[in-house]
Amino acid sequence: MKLLTFLLSASLTALAVPVRAEPDVTPPPAKALRYAFPIAETGFDPSQLSDIYSRTVTAGIFEALYRYDHLARPVQIKPLVAAALPEMSEDFRSFTIKIQPGIYFADDAAFKGKKRELTAQDFVYSFKRFADPALKSPGWSSLEEADLVGLTALRKQALDGKKPFDYDKEIEGLRALDRYTLQFKTVKPRPRLIETILTGSDLYGALAREVVEHYGDKVGEHPVGTGPFKLGEWRRSSRIVLEKNPDYRERFYDAEASPGDAEGLAMQEKFKGRRIPMLDRVEIAIIEEVQPRWLSFLNGEKDFLERVPAEFISQAMPNGKVAPNLAKKGVQGFRIVGPDVGLTTFNMDDPIVGGMEPAKIALRRAISLAIDVPREINLVRRGQAVQAQSPIVPHTTGYSADYKSETGDYDPARAKALLDLYGYVDADGDGWRDLPDGSPLLLIRNTQPDNASRQLDELWQKNLSAIGIKTQFKTAKWPENLKSARGGKFMIWGVASAASQPDAQSALQRLYGPATGGQNLARFKLAEFDKLYDQMAAMADGPEREALLLKAKRISTAYMPYKQHTHRILTDMAQASVQGYRRPLFWQDWWQYVDIDESKRASQ
Structure with missing residues (x-):
């Protein structure tokens, strides 16, 4: 009897002890920017691109040496993977650039399970691809205009001899001096070389040779870069999904607005020091007809509408201002004469x-x-x-x-x-x-x-x-x-x-x-x-x-x-949930600088 009383007492005591709650480990919902292209992409091999829609995607995947500041107007050029602005000769014919160490490509099967660091040689290879006559690159004219010493001659050897382009032959105008030092030399002065071919991640970002050799002529379906996003899903002419690159280096919002730019200064104050990218995903649909594209934004299915169709401009922004019914929902309008x-x-x-x-x-x-x-x-x-x-x-x-x-x-x-x-x-x-x-x-x-x-x-x-x-x-x-x-x-x-x-x-x-x-x-x-x-x-x-x-x-x-x-x-519109957007002028990369406020999306 005493034993039964003891067991009952112990059981009641155990029940009285409060149960310790487990911490909530449910991850927050992924922040996704959803919008539509009005025209289908052509592919994602930078050497093959001239259309703006494909280049909008590659700009988020690859990284050039330099970038344009997201907020500055007039525009300002800043280092991206370069450590500093180029060391230029007085005659504008020699440009030496240091690359930041510790930058890695996104993980891919082409690297066979190893982390792959970005090097100066990757840029040498990537620029040479534009010169390879077998690729028939529409971007070759820009490289030809840059007039890099020996590059046109190297291309001509492949054309005249009808042999494969020699990627391994060193030329004076495009060299890796060491693992992290890149040098360009031009035949004639090129005072704007930094604008011409050194800035623009959509075309002039680094591509690893192993990736090209692994995928061959399918490399345009497997873009692998050092940028903030990677290709997650692609159904040609239908749907493109970009995901945050988990291997992306630690990088923080450092855009700087010009004095007197109230809108830009407010964005600078809000986001300064935030780690980028702030988005987890970018989901792009291809919707060529204007009415479905407009309705998908109006119904809240899309967060962003790039270039409001002219047919709906009077409903969207009459007299250059967001329509009252849309403003009441927090819809934002952005309007400039485009370049x-x-x-x-x-x-x-x-x-x-x-x-x-x-x-x-x-x-x-x-x-x-x-x-x-x-x-x-x-x-x-x-x-x-x-x-x-x-x-x-x-x-x-x-x-x-x-x-x-x-x-x-x-x-x-x-x-x-x-x-x-x-x-x-x-x-x-x-x-x-x-x-x-x-x-x-x-x-x-x-x-x-x-x-x-x-x-x-x-x-x-x-x-x-x-x-x-x-x-x-x-x-x-x-x-x-x-x-x-x-x-x-x-x-x-x-x-x-x-x-x-x-x-x-x-x-x-x-x-x-x-x-x-x-x-x-x-x-x-x-x-x-x-x-x-x-x-x-x-x-x-x-x-x-x-x-x-x-x-x-x-x-x-x-x-x-x-x-x-x-x-x-150009008139763009964004739902209230989209934070930090400013239309780029001469560049395509901007996703990493915007955020999604999920509390405002819920009320859309």
Whole structure:
């Protein structure tokens, strides 16, 4: 009996002892930025890219030597994986750069389970890939322009000898002096080399040779860099998921706004010292049609809307301010005139619209005069653009809002007179103009199957019909049209281009002969312009160079290989949950500088 009493007493005592609570180890929900691209990506091999959407992805995966400050306006260049700004010779022909030790590539099967440190040799290899003729890189023209000693000759050896490009051959212009020291030497002075090829993680980030050799021609599907994100999921032309790189080094928010920039200074104060990236994931859908893309943001399915479609601008930001119903939900609006240009590209090798004969130049100039850009701005773009007058874009050297040229004229009467003068008349009485030799004149314009392109096509057809020129359209997805343009297999194509640096030289590369097949989609070749371009590349900024930029603009108007239409007013929107966004100007990487406030997302 005594034993039973004791056991009952012990049991009651044990029940009375409080149970110690286990700590809550449930991880916080992943912070994901969700948004949509309006155009499909083409791949993620930097040597193969010219489209902005693929480059937006690679900018988060790879890292260049230098970067642009996220907040500073005017823009400021800072080291990224470099330890400091380059040591430059006085003649701007030698650049020595130290790389920070202890930076590692994201883990990948190509490294066979070992941590792989970034070295100077990785940049040597990555830059040489642009020169390899087997890769047919659209970025080669920029490397060729940089004029690194021995690089063009190395490329030529592969072309002439029809042998594989020799990646192991050392050249004077591109060398690793030791594990962490990189040196560039140029044939001619290159005072802006840092802007041209040393800044821009989307194209000029380091790629490890082992990765290329492991994946071969599939390397564009397996991007591996040292950047803050890594590719987690990819369904081509449908869905792209980036995940935070768990191997990313300890790096902190250090963006610095300019004095007097209240918005920038507030972001600087809020985020200074935070470890980046602050996001765990970036989820990108490809939604080409404007209405579903707009509704996905309006319904809170997407956190960020890059470039509000013109069709919905009056609902989104009437008179440049966030609509009251959206402002009440905390939606934010961001609006700038972009450093870009929308243009019509004429294939200068095409037998109808190409060529340098006076009659061919007259045809292109007449087409330019017939295009009603003010109507395009008001109706198709809903007022979200300004008239372009030259290839040079806002926020870059050589741009002036006061500059005017024939490029910006809309004058159908003058277009008709020009066509009559050069023999483009209706020879067979069918109501349409013919070529000077009497054969039919038919323009074929490449286009895309989206609503904005359809509206631009309708305006184009109406404008050209008004001066008696017959037009047809050839519809394909944007990546297919880009491939056709790069190969010279088109007549006319409408495309937009954004500046990648604050200097105007990159925009003028579209007219530079050696850039044919790359940035020079028009395949324009004029010795006078090429000489001018080379001269500008070697000059320091100043009044003499500004005079050459003006001459370049005038040559573009005279020969009209491109018809510049507009510089777009770029309007982005973000839900209340998105914190720290500022639209980049000349660079694509910004995800690492923004955060998601989950408490505000819950109320979306």
